[in-house]
Amino acid sequence: LFTFCSTPEKFKFDELTIVTKDSETLSKWYSQNLGFMDSKDHSLLYHDNLTIKLTQNTEAKHRDSVERAYNVNYLPGIFKFGFKTNQFDGLVDHLKKNNVQFVGSVMEDTILNRRMVIVKDPEANYIQLFEDNGPDKLKPYLLAVISEDIGSQEKWYQVNFPVDRTHLFDREDPDVFIRILGGNDVAIELIQPQESDIQKELDYSQITGFYSIGITGASVAFEKDAEGNLIYNTPKN
Numbered sequence: 001l002f003t004f005c006s007t008p009e010k011f012k013f014d015e016l017t018i019v020t021k022d023s024e025t026l027s028k029w030y031s032q033n034l035g036f037m038d039s040k041d042h043s044l045l046y047h048d049n050l051t052i053k054l055t056q057n058t059e060a061k062h063r064d065s066v067e068r069a070y071n072v073n074y075l076p077g078i079f080k081f082g083f084k085t086n087q088f089d090g091l092v093d094h095l096k097k098n099n100v101q102f103v104g105s106v107m108e109d110t111i112l113n114r115r116m117v118i119v120k121d122p123e124a125n126y127i128q129l130f131e132d133n134g135p136d137k138l139k140p141y142l143l144a145v146i147s148e149d150i151g152s153q154e155k156w157y158q159v160n161f162p163v164d165r166t167h168l169f170d171r172e173d174p175d176v177f178i179r180i181l182g183g184n185d186v187a188i189e190l191i192q193p194q195e196s197d198i199q200k201e202l203d204y205s206q207i208t209g210f211y212s213i214g215i216t217g218a219s220v221a222f223e224k225d226a227e228g229n230l231i232y233n234t235p236k237n
Helices: 023-034 063-070 088-097 150-160
Strands: 012-020 044-046 051-056 077-085 101-109 114-120 126-131 139-146 165-168 177-182 187-192 209-216 230-233
Touching: 012 023, 012 139, 023 044, 023 051, 077 114, 077 187, 077 209, 088 101, 088 114, 088 126, 126 139, 150 177, 150 187
Parallel strands: 012 051, 077 126, 139 187, 209 230
Antiparallel strands: 012 209, 044 051, 077 139, 101 114, 114 126, 165 177, 177 187
């Protein structure tokens, strides 16, 4: 009797879905600026390490209008997505030449020990880029989530993601609670900026922005995180 054991898959983000009012414009931006290959109908973007699905909804509301409607500064949910790159300086120069909108300037992230910069795509989705000396020109690395209950979220990600260190950055006046969870292959940023209880009312398919994230390599199956964000993993047999 012979028993064959498959090698466990390495943890990684492998699929990102974005709700957009204009998939053609958004797909061209990711192609021209981050090197993704666009499908003919602008519904899919391919890269070595990630597939982006663009779900076009011309009736979707921009996040800022929904924030104003609920009188909050940040909507709960997936807030930002980040990549690490071994061509950081060249990529930053390329983005500047293409007149990409930067949020601040290049900074040293003293927690993750990497230089980083944040940019926005045409629909104001936040993309964070980190310097890396690994083999990848562009590899998914960071997930940032606005939370209504940061304690339950912190526990959920510590259990389900390969993170082994946690940094607390709680602030006062106004109260903002921040957790950075770090691991070799992933970083999670959790932010609770204000007291709110609106997430259960939101239909993210009707709001532009990051909608769902697919994971490979987590040890157990899951479809949502502790607050219902569509973070899913289906282990392969």
